[in-house]
Amino acid sequence: MDFSHILNYKNFGLKALFALFLAFLSFNAYSNQENATIEPAGAEAGHHAVAEEKFDPTVTILEHISDGHSWHLWGHTSLPLPVILYTPQGLEVFSSANLMDEHHAPKPYAGKYYTYVNEHEHIKALKADGTVDESVSILDFSITKNVAAMFISVILISVIFISVAGSYKKRVGKAPKGLQSWLEPLIVFVRDDIARPNIGYKYEKFMPLLLTIFFFIWFNNLLGLVPIFPGSANVTGNIAVTMVLAFIVLIVVNINGNKYYWAHIFKPDVPFWLLPIMWVVEIIGVFSKPFALMVRLFANITAGHIIVLSLISLIFIFKTLAIAPVSVAFVLFMDVLELLVAFLQAFIFTMLTALFIGTAVEEHHH
Amino acid sequence: MELVTPSIGLVFWTLVSFLILLVILKKLAWKPMLGAIHERERSIEDALNKAELAKQEMARLSNENEALLKQAKAERDAILKEAKEIKDQIVNEAKTQAQTEGAKLIEKAKLEINNQKIAALDEVKNQVASLSLEIAEKIMRQQFNDKQKQEELVGELLKDVKLS
Numbered sequence: 205m206d207f208s209h210i211l212n213y214k215n216f217g218l219k220a221l222f223a224l225f226l227a228f229l230s231f232n233a234y235s236n237q238e239n240a241t242i243e244p245a246g247a248e249a250g251h252h253a254v255a256e257e258k259f260d261p262t263v264t265i266l267e268h269i270s271d272g273h274s275w276h277l278w279g280h281t282s283l284p285l286p287v288i289l290y291t292p293q294g295l296e297v298f299s300s301a302n303l304m305d306e307h308h309a310p311k312p313y314a315g316k317y318y319t320y321v322n323e324h325e326h327i328k329a330l331k332a333d334g335t336v337d338e339s340v341s342i343l344d345f346s347i348t349k350n351v352a353a354m355f356i357s358v359i360l361i362s363v364i365f366i367s368v369a370g371s372y373k374k375r376v377g378k379a380p381k382g383l384q385s386w387l388e389p390l391i392v393f394v395r396d397d398i399a400r401p402n403i404g405y406k407y408e409k410f411m412p413l414l415l416t417i418f419f420f421i422w423f424n425n426l427l428g429l430v431p432i433f434p435g436s437a438n439v440t441g442n443i444a445v446t447m448v449l450a451f452i453v454l455i456v457v458n459i460n461g462n463k464y465y466w467a468h469i470f471k472p473d474v475p476f477w478l479l480p481i482m483w484v485v486e487i488i489g490v491f492s493k494p495f496a497l498m499v500r501l502f503a504n505i506t507a508g509h510i511i512v513l514s515l516i517s518l519i520f521i522f523k524t525l526a527i528a529p530v531s532v533a534f535v536l537f538m539d540v541l542e543l544l545v546a547f548l549q550a551f552i553f554t555m556l557t558a559l560f561i562g563t564a565v566e567e568h569h570h
Numbered sequence: 571m572e573l574v575t576p577s578i579g580l581v582f583w584t585l586v587s588f589l590i591l592l593v594i595l596k597k598l599a600w601k602p603m604l605g606a607i608h609e610r611e612r613s614i615e616d617a618l619n620k621a622e623l624a625k626q627e628m629a630r631l632s633n634e635n636e637a638l639l640k641q642a643k644a645e646r647d648a649i650l651k652e653a654k655e656i657k658d659q660i661v662n663e664a665k666t667q668a669q670t671e672g673a674k675l676i677e678k679a680k681l682e683i684n685n686q687k688i689a690a691l692d693e694v695k696n697q698v699a700s701l702s703l704e705i706a707e708k709i710m711r712q713q714f715n716d717k718q719k720q721e722e723l724v725g726e727l728l729k730d731v732k733l734s
Contacts (some may be wrong), residue, residue, distance in 0.1 A: 270572060271580060288579075325573075344579045351583040358591045365599035372606035378614055393602060411604060414598035420591060444576035448584040506573065 208226075254389060261517035269438045272325055272349045275302040277433055280308060283524045285352055289327060290343040293317040318342075350445070353437030357423045365419070365426070394418050402558035406565050410558070413456060417449065418554040424548030425505060429539060440507035440549070443498070450498035453557045458490065461564040493560055497553055504549050507541045 223433040253565040273285035284301035302313040312321045318329040318340060325348075329340040347355075364383065371384045380388045399414050404506060439445055469486040472479075506519040515534045518527050705727060 266572070271577065293623050344577065346579055347583070348577075348579060350580055351587075354584060354587055359586045361591060362594055362599075365595055365603075369599040369602045376606065377610055388603075388607065392607065394602070394605075408604075412592065412600045415600050416588070416592045416595050421589060442576075442580060443574050444580035445584045447576050448581055448588060452585075452588065502574075527690055 212554065230539060233306045241287075259517075259520040259523075261514065261521060264517060265510055265513045267440060268513050269334060269506055270325065271442060273303065273322060273327070273346055275349045275352060275433065275437075279304065281434070282308065283351065283352075286347045287320075287327065288345040289320070290345055291317050291329070292340060296320075349437050350439050350442055353427065353434065354424065354439050354445070356434045356441070357420070357427050360427075361419055361423050390418075391415060397553050398551070398558045402555070402560065402562040403565060405568075407558075410456075410561050413452075414554050414558055417453075417557060418550050421449070421501065421553055422550035424545060425550060426543075428509065429542050429546065436511050438506065440501055441509055443460060443502045446498040446502040449501070449553070450494035453497060454491070454494040456563045457494075457560045462567075464566060464568065479493075493556075497556055501549050501553055504545055508538065508545055512538050512542070 251555050273287060274285055277283055282301075282304075284299045287296075287298055287300050287303070289296040295316045296317060298313065298315060300322075303311060303320065305311045310322045312319050312330055312334070314320075318337075318568070320327050320342075321336070323336065327342055327344050327346070328338075328340060331337045365387070368384050368387055371381070375381065375384075379385075394415055395411060398418075399411055403410060421440055424445075427435045428438050428440060430436060469490065470483065472482045472486065476483055483499045512535055513532045513540065518531050519525070709724060709727065
C-alpha cells in the first residue's frame with residue numbers, strides 16, 4: 205500500500221492528519237474503556253447468575269452497539285421484527301415476539317420445521333430434549349434492528365433527495381431555496397472537493413456512487429447518534445455494513461482499473477527477481493485499501509457509541525445520581541464531537557473511495 | 571469477536587438496500603440535481619461573461635463619446651477663432667475705408683478751397699487790372715485837360731496807391 209501520495213496531496217494532508225488524530229483519540233478511549241469495563245465484568249462473571257441486580261456495563265454496552273432481533277423501545281416494550289430463516293428444509297418467517305417472554309428472556313418457539321431459540325441474538329435450532337442442535341446450519345436473513353434502521357434511513361434519504369430533486373425541476377435556473385440550499389453545498393462539496401481533484405475529468409461517471417456513499421454513511425451516522433427510535437441502531441458501526449460498502453468500492457475500483465492500473469500491479473518498475481514479491485505486495489494492497497475503509501468506519505463509529513454508553517454507565521456503576529451531571533456533561537461533549545466524526549467519517553470514506561477510483565482511472569502513470 | 575464477525579443477514583440486506591438506494595437516487599435525484607446545478611453554473615458564468623462584455627462595450631462607447639466631445643470642442647474653438655478673425659478683419663477694413671474716404675474728402679475740400687482761392691485771386695487781379703485801367707483812363711483824361719492838374723492827380727493817385 206502506498207499511502208504517501210495521500211499525505212502529499214496538498215489540501216488533504218492537514219485533513220488526514222486531523223482525521224488520524226481523531227481516530228487515535230477514539231481508539232485510545234476505546235481501549236481504555238474496554239480495560240476498565242472488562243475487569244469488573246471478569247470479577248463478577250462467576251456469580252453473574254446469582255447477582256441478577258448487579259449492573260454489568262460490558263454486557264449492556266455490547267448489547268446496545270450490536271444487532272438484535274427486536275427493537276427495544278423502553279422498559280419492557282420492544283418493537284417485534286420479522287425473523288427470516290433459511291433452514292436446510294426451507295424458508296421460515298415469523299415474528300421475533302415469539303422468541304421472548306414478557307420479561308424479555310429468550311423462549312423457544314416451535315416453527316414449521318424446527319424449534320428455535322434466540323441464543324445471544326443467534327437463532328439456533330433445538331433438539332427434542334431442549335438442547336441446541338449445532339448440526340442444523342441456519343442462515344439468518346432476519347430484518348434485525350440494524351436492517352430496519354437502515355431501511356428507515358434509506359427511505360428517509362430517498363424521500364429527502366427525490367423531493368429536493370423535484371424542487372430543482374420546479375425552480376430551473378433559480379437560486380436554491382429551503383432544504384435545497386442546505387443540501388446543494390454538500391453536493392457541490394462532494395463534486396468539487398472530493399470527486400474532481402481525485403478522479404480528474406472522468407469524475408462525472410462516479411458522482412452517483414460517491415454521493416450515495418457519502419449521504420448513506422452520513423445519515424446513518426447521524427441517526428445512530430439519536431438515542432431513541434428511529435435512531436439508536438449502530439448501523440455504520442457494524443462490520444457487516446462497512447464490509448459491504450468497502451466491497452462495493454473494491455468492485456468499482458477494480459472494474460474501472462485501466463491498463464496503467466493493472467500494469468502498476470503486475471509490471472511494476474522493479475528488477476525482475478523482485479516481481480513475485482511485488483505481486484504479493486500489490487495484490488495485498490488491492491484488498492487492504494478497502495479493508496482499511498471497512499475498519500476505519502466501523503471502529504470510529506463503534507468507539508464513539510462505546511464512549512457515550514460508558515459515560516452513561518457511570519451513573520449505574522456508582523449507583524448515585526450525583527454523578528449524572530458529570531456524565532451528562534461528558535456525553536454532551538462526546539455527542540458534539542460525534543456530530544463532527546459522523547461528517548468526517550462520511551467525508552473520509554468518500555474521499556478515499558474517490559482517491560482509489562482516481563488511481564484506477566489515471567491515464568499516465570508517474 | 572462478536573463485534574467483528576459480520577452476520578450474513580445484515581450483509582445481504584445492506585447490499586440490497588444500498589444498491590436499491592444507489593439506483594433510485596441515481597435516476598431520480600443525482601441526475602436531475604447535478605444537471606440542474608451544472609446548468610445553473612453555466613448560465614451564471616454566461617451572465618458574468620456577458621456583463622464583462624457589456625462593461626467593455628460601455629467603456630468603448632464612453633471613450634468614443636469623450637473623443638467626440640473633444641473633437642466638438644476643438645471645432646467650436648476653431649469656429650470661434652475664425653469668427654473673431656473675420657470680425658477683426660471687417661472692422662479693420664471699415665476703418666481703413668473710412669480713413670481713405672475721409673482723406674479723399676479732405677483732399678477734395680482742399681482742392682475746392684484752392685480753386686476758390688485761385689478764382690478769388692483771379693477776380694482780385696481782374697479788379698486791380700480794371701481799376702488800373704480806370705485809373706489810367708482817368709489820368710489820361712486829366713492829362714488832356716490841364717497839365718498841372720494832371721500832375722497833381724498823378725501825385726494824388728500815386729499817394730493813394732501807396733496807401734492802399
